[in-house]
Amino acid sequence: MWQHLTDAVGEQQALFDREIQAWIDRYTRGGGTIFCGKGCFNCCTLAVNCTFPEALRVSLSLSSLQAERVRDHAARLMDRMHEVADLKSYLRIHRQEIGSCPFLDEGGSCGIYGERPFSCRALISTRENYWCGLDFSTLSSEEKRDFVESLDREVVSFPLHYVAETQDRGQVLEKGVAEEMTRRFGLSLYGDLPYLVHLEREHRLSSIIPLGYEITMSFLDQNSLLNPFLVIPDR
Numbered sequence: 210m211w212q213h214l215t216d217a218v219g220e221q222q223a224l225f226d227r228e229i230q231a232w233i234d235r236y237t238r239g240g241g242t243i244f245c246g247k248g249c250f251n252c253c254t255l256a257v258n259c260t261f262p263e264a265l266r267v268s269l270s271l272s273s274l275q276a277e278r279v280r281d282h283a284a285r286l287m288d289r290m291h292e293v294a295d296l297k298s299y300l301r302i303h304r305q306e307i308g309s310c311p312f313l314d315e316g317g318s319c320g321i322y323g324e325r326p327f328s329c330r331a332l333i334s335t336r337e338n339y340w341c342g343l344d345f346s347t348l349s350s351e352e353k354r355d356f357v358e359s360l361d362r363e364v365v366s367f368p369l370h371y372v373a374e375t376q377d378r379g380q381v382l383e384k385g386v387a388e389e390m391t392r393r394f395g396l397s398l399y400g401d402l403p404y405l406v407h408l409e410r411e412h413r414l415s416s417i418i419p420l421g422y423e424i425t426m427s428f429l430d431q432n433s434l435l436n437p438f439l440v441i442p443d444r
């Protein structure tokens with residue numbers, strides 16, 4: 210039932226990787242520098258969001274250790290959920306208290322590299338990895354101003370240092386997946402990657418979603434699984 214959609218996601222991810230590499234090649238030939246590389250993982254402390262079919266691909270590829278880490282991560286997320294007032298506080302709590310992505314391994318590499326979602330692939334840094342792990346609220350206003358003035362505004366998702374074009378393209382691909390999911394099942398689902406993986410591993414959500422919008426919403430509600438960071442557009 211899901212195979213066609215998850216296979217299509219895999220093909221689009223491979224195509225996206227080639228598009229990103231072509232973009233990086235053009236940028237570096239023109240004198241630009243990209244700082245992403247193996248063993249660089251500061252962006253993996255950010256909250257990662259994706260569509261449910263992307264999370265479903267991840268959920269099928271986990272080792273038992275990774276599955277256990279997802280369970281712990283989801284429990285921490287739910288424990289702190291009552292402290293979340295808005296997106297800003299969610300991002301702060303996520304980074305400072307919930308911890309890095311559970312798929313980050315001991316060597317600082319992504320343990321699901323081949324299956325990582327569009328949002329991870331799209332995040333390309335035009336600054337050293339120090340900036341990817343920094344809490345900008347700790348900077349003085351002069352430091353913030355110097356940073357912002359140093360950015361290549363033609364390229365970045367201003368006022369951040371990540372490439373705008375790859376992020377925009379990643380969002381287009383996510384939208385296409387969401388639309389296809391809606392066409393097939395009457396709803397789409399987007400949200401925190403580890404939490405979506407948890408919903409599949411522990412609650413087999415992929416077997417509920419084909420039953421339709423009302424049944425899926427009622428299942429999530431009755432099992433206290435809804436939270437503000439699952440995005441399920443109204444029909």
Ligand code: SF4
Binds near residue numbers: 252310
């Ligand atoms: S899925 Fe991989 S690349 Fe994405 S945040 Fe997690 S460890 Fe990092």
